[in-house]
Amino acid sequence: MTVSSDYLAYVLEQLGELGELGDVSSRRMFGAAGLYCGEAFFGLIAADVLYLRVDDSNRAAYTARGAAQFRPYADRPHLSMNYYETPAEVLEDAARLVEWARRSVAVAMQAPPGARRVATRARRAGKHKR
Numbered sequence: 001m002t003v004s005s006d007y008l009a010y011v012l013e014q015l016g017e018l019g020e021l022g023d024v025s026s027r028r029m030f031g032a033a034g035l036y037c038g039e040a041f042f043g044l045i046a047a048d049v050l051y052l053r054v055d056d057s058n059r060a061a062y063t064a065r066g067a068a069q070f071r072p073y074a075d076r077p078h079l080s081m082n083y084y085e086t087p088a089e090v091l092e093d094a095a096r097l098v099e100w101a102r103r104s105v106a107v108a109m110q111a112p113p114g115a116r117r118v119a120t121r122a123r124r125a126g127k128h129k130r
Contacts, residue, residue, distance in 0.1 A: 051083035
């Protein structure tokens with residue numbers, strides 16, 4: 001699940017306008033990269049594929065395009081997370097990607113407080129840095 005530096009740089013460049021909501025940053029984690037807007041963990045990159053966070057408010061946009069769920073364990077395909085692959089036509093259009101990412105940031109901000117605190121503590125402890 002490695003992430004190439006070129007792909008990470010491309011995604012961060014495409015997300016440049018998202019910075020109006022807070023600093024956009026990435027942190028390496030388990031061979032992948034987590035994407036943050038301020039304190040909100042809204043996406044991840046694994047094997048040079050961008051996945052954005054979803055819930056019932058934005059999941060249909062992904063499933064309508066046949067987007068795959070992020071599955072962190074190849075040997076346990078029944079387990080998945082609330083992250084979906086970003087369609088290529090969205091990724092390649094920076095303005096459209098920022099719209100989709102804004103929805104994912106909103107989903108992340110609505111996450112249960114316990115989930116947000118764990119991510120914040122990990123970052124403050126110096127884990128998951130680039």
